[in-house]
Amino acid sequence: MPTDEVLEQRVAAVEVAIAEIHRRLKGNEPEAAWVERFRGAFKDEPAFAEVIALGRVVRRENRPEGLGS
Numbered sequence: 001m002p003t004d005e006v007l008e009q010r011v012a013a014v015e016v017a018i019a020e021i022h023r024r025l026k027g028n029e030p031e032a033a034w035v036e037r038f039r040g041a042f043k044d045e046p047a048f049a050e051v052i053a054l055g056r057v058v059r060r061e062n063r064p065e066g067l068g069s
Helices: 004-025 031-036 046-062
Strands: none
Touching: none
16 A cells, blocks of 8 residues: 555645646637537538448447337
């Protein structure tokens, strides 16, 4: 079992890592806003409609039995 000193060092390292993540993310736009920039980008693309339809077929075929239609 790690000693208190080892645990304190590990927690301190995690805190430094989290602070770095926060520093890197600061000022970046939220992910939802990023996604919104692409909404509707493929609406008139026939190939995209086919991709959506094929994706539905794959999901339906891979759905475990007994989970509805």
